[in-house]
Amino acid sequence: MKIAIETYGCSANQADSEYMAGLLTREGHALSPVRSADVVIVNTCTVKSPTENKIRKRLDYFVKNGRRTVVSGCMPAASPGLSEEYPAFSFIGVNVGDIIHAVDAIEGGGRLVKIQPPGEKVLIPKVRRNDVVEILPVGEGCVGACSFCATKKARGTLVSYPERDIVRASSDAIKCGIKEIWLTGQDTGAYGIDTKTSLPTLIKRISALPGDFRLRVGMMNPDHALRNLDELLLAYENPNVYKFLHLPVQSGDNQILSDMRRRYTAEEFLTVVSAFRKKFDVTLSTDVIVGYPTEDEKAFKKTCELIRKTQPDIVNVSRFWRRPDTQAAKLKEHPGRITKDRSRRIQEFVDEAGMTRNKKWVGWTEESLVSERNKDGTYTARNDHYKPIIITSDSADLLGKRIKIEIKSANSFYLTGTIR
Numbered sequence: 001m002k003i004a005i006e007t008y009g010c011s012a013n014q015a016d017s018e019y020m021a022g023l024l025t026r027e028g029h030a031l032s033p034v035r036s037a038d039v040v041i042v043n044t045c046t047v048k049s050p051t052e053n054k055i056r057k058r059l060d061y062f063v064k065n066g067r068r069t070v071v072s073g074c075m076p077a078a079s080p081g082l083s084e085e086y087p088a089f090s091f092i093g094v095n096v097g098d099i100i101h102a103v104d105a106i107e108g109g110g111r112l113v114k115i116q117p118p119g120e121k122v123l124i125p126k127v128r129r130n131d132v133v134e135i136l137p138v139g140e141g142c143v144g145a146c147s148f149c150a151t152k153k154a155r156g157t158l159v160s161y162p163e164r165d166i167v168r169a170s171s172d173a174i175k176c177g178i179k180e181i182w183l184t185g186q187d188t189g190a191y192g193i194d195t196k197t198s199l200p201t202l203i204k205r206i207s208a209l210p211g212d213f214r215l216r217v218g219m220m221n222p223d224h225a226l227r228n229l230d231e232l233l234l235a236y237e238n239p240n241v242y243k244f245l246h247l248p249v250q251s252g253d254n255q256i257l258s259d260m261r262r263r264y265t266a267e268e269f270l271t272v273v274s275a276f277r278k279k280f281d282v283t284l285s286t287d288v289i290v291g292y293p294t295e296d297e298k299a300f301k302k303t304c305e306l307i308r309k310t311q312p313d314i315v316n317v318s319r320f321w322r323r324p325d326t327q328a329a330k331l332k333e334h335p336g337r338i339t340k341d342r343s344r345r346i347q348e349f350v351d352e353a354g355m356t357r358n359k360k361w362v363g364w365t366e367e368s369l370v371s372e373r374n375k376d377g378t379y380t381a382r383n384d385h386y387k388p389i390i391i392t393s394d395s396a397d398l399l400g401k402r403i404k405i406e407i408k409s410a411n412s413f414y415l416t417g418t419i420r
Contacts, residue, residue, distance in 0.1 A: 026073025189224025291339025
């Protein structure tokens with residue numbers, strides 16, 4: 001059968017889609033665009049209400065057009081009752097290994113609803129979306145209890161995958177020509193808490209593998225980064241590790257962090273940032289939520305001040321969205337005009353910080369890895385600080401190649417360069 005996979009959400013979801021593609025093609029199915037597919041798989045995300053609403057509209061479209069559909073991912077995992085709203089569709093959760101059974105059921109004229117915890121994924125077949133990037137989950141779930149988050153209901157409590165399997169998958173990927181490995185998870189910093197190992201140990205083992213590649217470490221929460229700080233700094237010394245840190249702060253106000261049930265303070269976030277910036281001048285990515293129900297104007301301004309002070313290279317700003325069955329869903333929300341205004345105001349600080357950081361790179365010349373081919377025909381390259389550099393070329397395919405680039409210009413989001 002011809003199978004299409006639509007993916008929403010984070011890199012962990014992207015990895016799940018790649019695993020499903022690998023399992024399906026091994027069974028003789030062919031990957032296809034949606035328009036010509038016999039079956040469509042919609043791999044869902046439950047982090048934000050707007051994304052969930054978009055997915056529901058997509059599912060309604062497939063109902064209307066009589067498309068045979070499998071719904072997977074965090075939406076059915078967090079809300080199994082979704083399967084009753086769409087009785088014509090098959091459902092799995094994040095248990096990607098059951099995608100074969102779901103497609104078989106549809107092929108036989110039936111339906112499968114099997115929403116279960118996932119098994120280990122790192123050594124099952126995959127079809128990569130990007131031929132030079134390996135997205136590698138280090139585990140499933142987290143040890144947190146954030147008041148606003150529905151993802152834990154979908155992904156569960158932390159289960160770290162065996163270190164030997166992650167290292168083996170990394171080694172196999174490098175031998176296949178992979179140039180960039182992404183370690184991903186709900187919180188990579190928590191890796192190994194349940195298995196008596198640690199993220200720094202994993203980074204050291206992977207970055208020491210032979211081959212020409214770079215390692216990108218995914219999101220880690222500040223409390224776990226602080227717990228492993230000295231060892232993380234040592235692990236990041238390897239030149240194969242991108243000098244990139246995704247450290248979500250969510251708020252600059254300690255009372256709001258407490259209300260969110262985050263397990264660190266703004267000062268502890270600053271401690272981690274300061275250590276990484278002092279040693280590596282890392283590219284810093286962070287996340288903030290504006291309009292949390294208990295956030296007043298004073299608390300909001302503390303978040304703005306934190307952004308001004310730390311000058312993150314990347315800030316993912318989200319307005320608070322009530323998620324079902326979370327503690328924060330019980331709180332009275334701010335009017336939409338307030339959260340919208342705060343989002344607009346903090347974005348000014350974000351844009352200024354991004355521009356300040358990026359313009360420092362103008363005039364820089366060094367080798368970078370071309371890791372993505374863009375839809376408009378340009379390429380995105382990454383330097384050792386994981387800065388995105390947009391380049392154009394009329395020559396042969398540059399994907400996966402290292403080339404010398406001179407940075408010519410910058411905006412708040414990316415750099416533009418020319419090949420030297």
